[in-house]
Amino acid sequence: MKSAAKAQQAEDSAETGAQQIRDAIREAIVERRLSPGTKLSESDVGNLFNVSRTLARAALQALSYEGLVSVEKNRGAFVAYPSPDEARQIFSARRLVEPGILREAAARITPDDITHLRQLLLEEGRLMSERGQTARRAEIKASGDFHLMLAAISGNSIVQRFMEELVARSSLVIALYGQSTASSCGHSEHGDIISAIEAEELDRACQLMLHHIAHIEADLDLRERKSLGLKEAFEL
Amino acid sequence: MKSAAKAQQAEDSAETGAQQIRDAIREAIVERRLSPGTKLSESDVGNLFNVSRTLARAALQALSYEGLVSVEKNRGAFVAYPSPDEARQIFSARRLVEPGILREAAARITPDDITHLRQLLLEEGRLMSERGQTARRAEIKASGDFHLMLAAISGNSIVQRFMEELVARSSLVIALYGQSTASSCGHSEHGDIISAIEAEELDRACQLMLHHIAHIEADLDLRERKSLGLKEAFEL
């Protein structure tokens, strides 16, 4: 009874099994091992993790609340396939929220936090220079972690959760519509933001953050180009 | 009329039973028919709505994701009892998000929207002058609806969902820590905000919004109250 997901299913945590499955699937989505549109049948998920459909279903439901999975009634669950409009909304939300997070974070940041941020940056840079799928996936994750750490530093766990959702969904959008091979954020921009915070130039930091988000979004090709129904695809 | 409205309706009613239950419980919580800390046993909820524990559980899980219900492992689900710290985070999040929403909304608002907002305001005022529990509940709802409508006008459904969560949780916080009998927001402040938007004085509108949120928060008594155990209740 060994499966690929032999993760800490023992007595590690008091977390219910469904949450472990949810986390595993979410990670797979964010790291792009699962492509948008992939069908996630309850039975398959259950078999994969050696649990019943009950838990698989619960995990999928949870992911649907986060916007990473879309469940269609009587049809099943699929890895979310954000529309261009959804993509725009995601980045619009980030532009709305992240400057505020930055201000909160700057007000509470400790030298220790800055050290951690810099460490994250180093790791990110190292991964960028590496080759291979594994490194690429880790890089994607590290890139998002920068934004998430800022949210964590802000000390507001509610906003932090919002950001977790936004970052995860951003990853989906980039997977779908990203053009450049350098799929993740411009690495140097993260460093610039830290520097601005350190120099206590808050307004500049916010500007940098907005530009940074704009850069990510600018790399997207948000033209409606995917199946708007098979019919339309051929009726053109 | 087989257009969007009907499709929405059909889809809604066709929606899985768990969601109807979730909505019903959420409404009960927001309207304060259910007090913070109330136990929501899966069996009881199931019996109440004549469904199995499976659906009751799904509904409670969904509510827990929204922060309105807290489920404790092997102990059960309870209407959330936000701590003073959580309360502060909720309002901090609102201060972070609502000015941005206001700016977005102001950029897209139509005369029609303004009419609707004013109607909402009128309704709110009418309810304030009425007596009785029913009116009070409706007033609470209407007061939150003002903020939600702004979020809807902003055109970003993601941010809108964030606001729905924040408004709902705010209602819980006010129920717990609110002091004044005029439990809801200052009514006039809503009107002032609309006027500022109408006059296209955006910065002023944001200031008013921040003050408005501050007023709500100022009405709270966020001192840590120890367990309202039976003993203390009688030691008074």
Next chain:
DNA sequence: GTGCAAAACATCGTATACAATCTTGCCACC
């Protein structure tokens, strides 16, 4: 009468079973 231990009870966690719904493939019929 008080304090601790063990059993009875209640409630949740998960699995399995059955019903409802959608999809698919086949065959009769035009």
Next chain:
DNA sequence: GGTGGCAAGATTGTATACGATGTTTTGCAC
């Protein structure tokens, strides 16, 4: 040969069943 409908298969929606975990109560010893 094409079309419509019906039946079989697959998948989800919901209910029930059983084991696990906390909580309360009972009973016994001190």
